[in-house]
Amino acid sequence: MNLIRCLHITDLKEAVHQIENVGVDPTGIELMRGKTLHFNLKVEGIDPRTANILKQEMLSLGGDAAIDGRGLDCSVQSTDGLLMGSQKQFEKLIQKLDVYPHLQKVAQALKETFQNMFKNHFTLRCRRRTFNLGERTLLMGVLNVTPDSFSDGGRFFDKDKAIAHGIKMAEEGADIIDIGGESTRPGSKPLELEEELHRVLPVIEVLSRETDIPISIDSYKSEVASKAIGAGAQIINDISGLHFDPALASVAAKERTPIVLMHIRGTPETMQKDVHYDSLFSEIIAYLREGIERAESAGVDPEQIVVDPGIGFGKTFQDNLLLIKHLSEFRILGKPILLGTSRKTFIGKILGTDPDHRLEGTLSSIAIGVLNGAHIIRSHDVLQAKRTIAVADAIRRAEG
Numbered sequence: 001m002n003l004i005r006c007l008h009i010t011d012l013k014e015a016v017h018q019i020e021n022v023g024v025d026p027t028g029i030e031l032m033r034g035k036t037l038h039f040n041l042k043v044e045g046i047d048p049r050t051a052n053i054l055k056q057e058m059l060s061l062g063g064d065a066a067i068d069g070r071g072l073d074c075s076v077q078s079t080d081g082l083l084m085g086s087q088k089q090f091e092k093l094i095q096k097l098d099v100y101p102h103l104q105k106v107a108q109a110l111k112e113t114f115q116n117m118f119k120n121h122f123t124l125r126c127r128r129r130t131f132n133l134g135e136r137t138l139l140m141g142v143l144n145v146t147p148d149s150f151s152d153g154g155r156f157f158d159k160d161k162a163i164a165h166g167i168k169m170a171e172e173g174a175d176i177i178d179i180g181g182e183s184t185r186p187g188s189k190p191l192e193l194e195e196e197l198h199r200v201l202p203v204i205e206v207l208s209r210e211t212d213i214p215i216s217i218d219s220y221k222s223e224v225a226s227k228a229i230g231a232g233a234q235i236i237n238d239i240s241g242l243h244f245d246p247a248l249a250s251v252a253a254k255e256r257t258p259i260v261l262m263h264i265r266g267t268p269e270t271m272q273k274d275v276h277y278d279s280l281f282s283e284i285i286a287y288l289r290e291g292i293e294r295a296e297s298a299g300v301d302p303e304q305i306v307v308d309p310g311i312g313f314g315k316t317f318q319d320n321l322l323l324i325k326h327l328s329e330f331r332i333l334g335k336p337i338l339l340g341t342s343r344k345t346f347i348g349k350i351l352g353t354d355p356d357h358r359l360e361g362t363l364s365s366i367a368i369g370v371l372n373g374a375h376i377i378r379s380h381d382v383l384q385a386k387r388t389i390a391v392a393d394a395i396r397r398a399e400g
Helices: 012-022 026-035 048-060 087-097 101-117 159-172 193-210 222-231 248-255 280-297 317-325 327-333 345-351 359-371 382-397
Strands: 038-046 064-067 079-086 122-125 130-133 138-144 176-180 215-218 235-238 259-262 305-308 338-340 376-379
Touching (some): 038 087, 193 215, 248 259, 248 280, 280 305, 280 327, 305 338, 317 327
Parallel strands (some): 215 235
């Protein structure tokens, strides 16, 4: 009996590798590689006429499109469409849509989608170090200089303890140290500016001298970020994705500093009070895209923007699981992806444990996140996370 295998091919590199193994010549590889990758692209809020054209054109190319049956007779004002086809079929669809003047924007959006989906390597430039994301997954160590953070509040509130822990994280293999002075746990209230500065600046000043690891300032306030950069910080990590203090974008642009844009629903004080999404991924992607546009409009280098879906920030238990499971959807934004699951409540709910006993759950989520496309992992437990990432990266890069 002949042996049959079902190959799981997820990127062009793997596609080329498998076709080469069969013995196909270079010309044949170029013709065939786009046929090995199948995509399901959901286009939301399109008019029925456009939906019908998309379905007809996909069918003519051997693909298909699922649309609301009411769209066939235009009895609804808008519909969603699920386009199903290979990369090669989508390339031909884009060419066809360019012929329709009113569909050229759709064609351009599809073209940008594929450009972003196939973008695997990014360069993050800090003042002292340049990271080539894609070669390996980076690790951002968490250093909360707070008395009330959900997991380690109070442990490193003392300046000397915070500095010692930062140095320890650097020795354990952290690529970045993320320093925050304001707790953003569910229900937390905003912190006064002067108190936040008082907490973080002395720690940043010392750690930036004592180690060459880039320091990230975890703050949504433009003044805090500006003074933190003056003290030695090299990255901005904004939980609001430029929605709380848009002036933060100008700081990142002026200082030529990488910036992480995270999604949050509401504020830390209110984010878990009424959590509902009509379309979880669509709403988060739209929010992050708005933050990206604000950053780029202010002059931030497009290559210096990182996105974070915001696990636990205005999300239900099920939302968090889905975001990790389908993390690769955020590749559509064309930016590196940061994932922060460390010790969070959804892990505690699964394991029935408090934050001090969620290590195994955290490491499981990290491994899955790396395999699903995370470029940066944010974790409290640096040594264990570093080892987990190393194994997950090796599996992710494996060929055969």
